[in-house]
Amino acid sequence: MDILANLALGFGVALSPYTLFLAICGCFLGTIIGALPGLGPSNGVAILIPITFTLGLDATSALVLMTSVYYGAMYGGRISSILLNIPGDEPALMTTLDGYPMAKQGRAGDALVLSGVASFVGAFLATVGLMLLAPTLARVAFFFGPAEYFALYLLAFCTLGGMASNNQAKAALAACIGLGIAMIGVDSSSGLPRLTGGNLHLYDGIDFLVAIVGLFAIAEVFFFIESHGKGSSIGVKLDKVRIPWKDIVSTKWTMLRASGVGFVAGILPGAGASLGSFLAYMSEKSFAGEKGGFGTGVPKGVAAPEAGNNAAAGGALVPMLTLGVPGSGTTAVLLALLMTLNITPGPTLFTERPEVVWGLIASLLIANVVLLLMNVPMVKIFVKVLMVPAWILLPGVTMISFVGIYSLSGSYFDLLLMVAFGILGYFLRKLDVPTVPVILGILLGGNMEDALRRAMTLSDGDVTYLFSSPIAVGLWIAAIAGFVAPMFLRGVLKKPPAVTD
């Protein structure tokens, strides 16, 4: 009953006409962002953070808006997967496997509606899971001291590195780049600058928003210049959109199972939505066996990854809200949003600011319903958006990024830094170095160092203090396992190749 009372509090905060309006705007924008190839949830949310910040929205409104964008982008990713065979974002990759063949059979409308419903089911169940699990985990998190937190941050970097890249060394290096950047600036305990090279602009440290927008949005521009904006034309025509009741009913168990798989995958720190949709698809494929016809355009193959992907997006919020450790690239960006709004995620968030947590959860539920209602009748509008050519879209995105960062500080230095991060992002991605650990490093570096320093101060420099409690030891073991295990599992977890024409 506790949950219902809390939820009532959340809806009390989130269900005003104004926030509802923001939720609708956010869902609409988010779906467009998700649908456009090259603009995924991470960079979409990243570009909008500085603008939301300058608009002066209060914490709840900003959260409602951005979570709607987040969920909307997760919905939108499927549109270009199904129609163009180009995933709008990484987690939507698995949707191309059956979505595109289904669209080629002339059932594009059915595939879009079915995947919309699957997204709804996945996201809804994950939000319910979040409500049940997060408060419990928050209570456990009260037992965490500096040693445990240090191990937890390490775990996040290790599993993220293990999952996100094909090369462990590169993933770890990416984390080091991020952490190294986070160290720059005035040291809080001594009040003296560290690693600034005497540059006054660096005394405040490097704003993570500058890094996020540079690495995600500006780097994308270079990729489009390289490909000359190819791949932004309509592949499959969309005729009439009807609701395929038969397919929805026949895939109900698939959706439920995929949501469960996706949610669990989302909770693991560092795994995120890509792993969720991947595991959901693969488990349904082996469940259906050879006769299932996965990969030829079956409804189950569309429903499974979409439910899994959206459930994982919800699951990823569990570690982010309770422990302050994000589970994926997009939740890392959402963490950046919370930090910009001066909200520190962690166990105390649940007791000290319940209105924020439950307002967020309520707004997730609202966004989800809005998205379902919006996506079925309006899918044609979103399809139109795909026709915006890259030579208008990308300059537009760049200029919005510039204005966003400029409106934060009004300084040319941040803009130049953003361009530099864009160049860095291009080379890192070219060399198969994941950029999400860089972001995570910049975001969490300060906290991780704080935990280490407090641990060292408490124990008077005794290193064994870091392994002194069972929780800490467990986290260290999990971290090492999470880093090493993918090296051996790589053969098993191989991604299936995308469908080619």
Add this chain to the structure above:
Amino acid sequence: MASDRIFGLITLITAVAYIAAATQIQTNFFSGEFLPKLFPLLIGGVAALCSLTILFKPDPDPDWPIGHTWLAMAIAVLVLAIYAVLLTPMGFLIPTAFAAGILSYQISPRAIPAILSGIGLSLGLFVLFKYALGLGNIVAYRIPTAAKLWDALTILIPFVGH
């Protein structure tokens, strides 16, 4: 192979420089002698190890773009850098129209659509930011003096600017 070896070498040098810089971090009575250096040293150490691994176990080369694409990207970087320093002295409209137009041309080399999208984006985004979203520090245009313009551009020249 070669790309990763070069990358590993660059990051190795950076990591060593980072460690060297970390040992020089100033400390005082409040922070203790060692704590402000500890974490940066750890990061540098791990980064150096990773760099060595990449150096000795390189992945296959990615598909790098060919000559004129590099040029297009270099121009894009230059345009963005100039845009960044001119946004304050010249206001929003003119730099944005040029920057957006040039970027558009780099993605799809057709002059007329590029010019139109530059002008359109500049005006459209200005209305959006200024009137719909009400962002304060966006100014339509400023007429800079030659000295101010030169000041802004020298930022981009190493060792001349500030």
